[in-house]
Amino acid sequence: MSLRRWSVTLLAAFVALLTTAPLLWMVSVSFMAPGEAAQFPPPLLPADPTMANYHTLFGSFGIGRFLANSLLVSTLATILALIFTIPAGYAFAKLRFRGRDATFRLLVAALVVPGQIGMLPLFLELKAMGLVNSYAGALVPWLAGIFGIFLVRQYCLSIPDEMLEAARIDGASEGQILRRIVLPILTPIIVTLALFVFLGSWNDFMWPLIVLADQNLYTLPVALAAMSREHVQDNELMMAGAVVTTLPVLILFLALQRFYLSGLLTGSVKG
Amino acid sequence: MAGLSIRDARKNFGETEVLKGVSIDVADGEFTVIVGPSGCGKSTLLRAVAGLEELTSGRISIGDRDVTDLPPSERGIAMVFQSYALYPHLTVRENMAFGLKIAKASKTEIDDAVRRAAAILHIEPLLDRKPAALSGGQRQRVAIGRAIVRQPQIFLFDEPLSNLDADLRVRMRYEFASLHRQLGTTTLYVTHDQVEAMTLADRIIVLRDGIIEQVGSPRALYESPANIFVAQFLGTPRMNILAAVVADDGSAQLIDGGCVALPPLAAPLAPGTPVSVGIRPEDIEIGAAAGALPFTITFVERLGGLATVHLQAADGGDPIACQRRDDGSLREGEKVVALLPPDQLHLFDAIGRAIPREARK
Numbered sequence: 241m242s243l244r245r246w247s248v249t250l251l252a253a254f255v256a257l258l259t260t261a262p263l264l265w266m267v268s269v270s271f272m273a274p275g276e277a278a279q280f281p282p283p284l285l286p287a288d289p290t291m292a293n294y295h296t297l298f299g300s301f302g303i304g305r306f307l308a309n310s311l312l313v314s315t316l317a318t319i320l321a322l323i324f325t326i327p328a329g330y331a332f333a334k335l336r337f338r339g340r341d342a343t344f345r346l347l348v349a350a351l352v353v354p355g356q357i358g359m360l361p362l363f364l365e366l367k368a369m370g371l372v373n374s375y376a377g378a379l380v381p382w383l384a385g386i387f388g389i390f391l392v393r394q395y396c397l398s399i400p401d402e403m404l405e406a407a408r409i410d411g412a413s414e415g416q417i418l419r420r421i422v423l424p425i426l427t428p429i430i431v432t433l434a435l436f437v438f439l440g441s442w443n444d445f446m447w448p449l450i451v452l453a454d455q456n457l458y459t460l461p462v463a464l465a466a467m468s469r470e471h472v473q474d475n476e477l478m479m480a481g482a483v484v485t486t487l488p489v490l491i492l493f494l495a496l497q498r499f500y501l502s503g504l505l506t507g508s509v510k511g
Numbered sequence: 512m513a514g515l516s517i518r519d520a521r522k523n524f525g526e527t528e529v530l531k532g533v534s535i536d537v538a539d540g541e542f543t544v545i546v547g548p549s550g551c552g553k554s555t556l557l558r559a560v561a562g563l564e565e566l567t568s569g570r571i572s573i574g575d576r577d578v579t580d581l582p583p584s585e586r587g588i589a590m591v592f593q594s595y596a597l598y599p600h601l602t603v604r605e606n607m608a609f610g611l612k613i614a615k616a617s618k619t620e621i622d623d624a625v626r627r628a629a630a631i632l633h634i635e636p637l638l639d640r641k642p643a644a645l646s647g648g649q650r651q652r653v654a655i656g657r658a659i660v661r662q663p664q665i666f667l668f669d670e671p672l673s674n675l676d677a678d679l680r681v682r683m684r685y686e687f688a689s690l691h692r693q694l695g696t697t698t699l700y701v702t703h704d705q706v707e708a709m710t711l712a713d714r715i716i717v718l719r720d721g722i723i724e725q726v727g728s729p730r731a732l733y734e735s736p737a738n739i740f741v742a743q744f745l746g747t748p749r750m751n752i753l754a755a756v757v758a759d760d761g762s763a764q765l766i767d768g769g770c771v772a773l774p775p776l777a778a779p780l781a782p783g784t785p786v787s788v789g790i791r792p793e794d795i796e797i798g799a800a801a802g803a804l805p806f807t808i809t810f811v812e813r814l815g816g817l818a819t820v821h822l823q824a825a826d827g828g829d830p831i832a833c834q835r836r837d838d839g840s841l842r843e844g845e846k847v848v849a850l851l852p853p854d855q856l857h858l859f860d861a862i863g864r865a866i867p868r869e870a871r872k
């Protein structure tokens with residue numbers, strides 16, 4: 241390898257280390273005894289690794305329940321978001337209907353409004369509908385994200401019309417075209433979108449905090465926040481909680497990597 | 512199998528009228544080529560037949576069925592697109608079987624149809640590949656295969672060869688011809704390439720700006736074009752058109768100098784009538800002869816066997832093209848005389864319509 245290649249590799253490794261260092265330390269601290277991380281200078285590795293923090297978390301604190309809540313909410317949010325977003329994005333890109341472009345412009349314009357501004361009206365709406373303090377209420381904001389629709393639409397625009405027309409001539413209904421032609425081509429973008437929604441709803445703190453009052457319904461971030469109020473000094477326990485929160489999404493992310501990095505459209509048309 | 516009939520088809524895109532009343536009859540089993548310059552509405556017409564584009568007015572029937580209001584899949588057509596439009600995530604086999612699968616045909620039926628089409632097009636070894644792993648020519652074949660599997664009453668082709676390189680285009684052209692001979696399916700084929708039109712068609716339809724300029728066999732269109740547009744559209748290099756005025760003795764006085772005798776006409780022209788005289792490059796005879804006109808050679812394009820010689824009239828004006836066997840004798844700058852044989856002249860009136868000749872006995 242040339243010097244140039246080496247220096248690029250070294251630089252990349254350095255940046256990677258810089259970004260992962262806090263994560264690695266988080267894991268390391270979660271195995272420390274109470275108070276150990278507060279020493280100065282802070283130790284990199286636990287002197288005597290212990291599972292005590294995890295025992296507390298899953299035992300008396302009952303994080304298992306919140307983990308399950310989070311998994312349920314995020315999974316449902318992802319599935320529902322895909323169900324609504326993909327057909328919408330496809331329709332905005334490829335189907336002709338009255339007011340299509342005007343509606344889409346309106347949606348995109350709404351993207352510039354920060355989500356926090358909509359929270360109060362949304363909360364009042366849900367209250368009127370009796371959805372406050374339920375998972376349904378927690379899921380509503382994820383159902384049809386504008387960004388997701390936008391993403392799917394942009395990707396659909398690259399699907400040649402002639403391919404859909406060929407399918408129409410082959411006798412496929414619009415539903416069959418979506419299912420059998422468009423969805424397989426969209427795989428990379430669907431995985432990406434699913435990941436975004438899952439991560440977003442998994443890490444979301446504000447909305448579940450607002451809408452979920454019952455402790456038993458808390459998602460992980462809300463539960464951790466509640467815990468940190470009681471255990472401000474307990475860095476090691478908090479880090480164990482953070483590990484439980486980040487690990488599942490990290491695994492998901494790595495597992496799906498190969499899907500959203502690949503493109504499928506090659507070979508349909510000339511080229 | 513069935514014929515196709517289009518009655519007074521009109522199509523507007525917003526304000527612009529793209530088809531301005533097109534009527535076409537294609538006989539059962541006929542290979543008809545629609546040819547015309549870019550943007551004249553060829554694709555729009557073909558897509559209307561396929562049912563992908565709704566006509567503003569007019570009727571389309573296939574066989575004895577009026578299909579104007581039927582969806583594409585129920586019209587009994589199959590279409591091959593310029594971009595091939597294969598499904599990228601499916602194998603060649605699945606691409607070809609897609610329509611039958613949608614129609615819930617039985618497995619053996621599908622296998623039979625795919626195998627038969629693959630055999631016709633010699634693509635059996637490719638059946639398990641994805642489109643990305645095929646060359647342009649192979650993709651083209653698969654697209655045709657997908658059309659054959661549908662067993663349509665009418666094949667629709669929209670510039671199917673224009674994405675292929677020159678060599679492959681000639682080969683595929685030959686294959687289209689033999690495919691049509693083998694299957695005998697009524698075919699509507701769109702191209703802007705006049706060579707494809709001349710070589711493939713039983714009948715050519717020349718379209719310009721949404722209007723049919725002329726319909727006829729390749730030979731008929733070449734020999735008696737109805738107007739200057741058709742005359743210049745078919746044949747390369749294109750027909751020379753020379754402005755002229757009818758002289759007192761019934762010959763034509765060329766604006767750029769010289770006088771040519773005219774062929775016998777159905778009705779004599781009054782002296783002073785402005786006309787356009789057309790002559791194909793291969794009909795000009797260089798060399799001394801009675802009635803030959805003086806020219807200067809401005810440029811010689813040597814194509815190997817043939818040469819295109821550009822001749823400038825003594826009095827100036829645009830050079831005219833003359834095509835002949837290249838014997839290496841002609842040089843640029845040389846002065847020659849050339850004959851425009853009266854028999855080979857085409858005569859057009861002031862607005863470009865052909866002036867009829869005396870009926871041949």
Ligand SMILES: Nc1ncnc2c1ncn2[C@@H]1O[C@H](COP(=O)(O)OP(=O)(O)OP(=O)(O)O)[C@@H](O)[C@H]1O
Pocket residue numbers: 524529547548549550551552553554555556703
């Ligand atoms: N969906 C559409 N909306 C508006 N105008 C259109 C549409 N489709 C085609 N046109 C216009 O109609 C005219 C004819 O188009 P068409 O595609 O039929 O031409 P064509 O003869 O096939 O040309 P080419 O040889 O370039 O393919 C063009 O001027 C084109 O701009």
Ligand SMILES: [Mg+2]
Pocket residue numbers: 553554555669
């Ligand atoms: Mg076209």
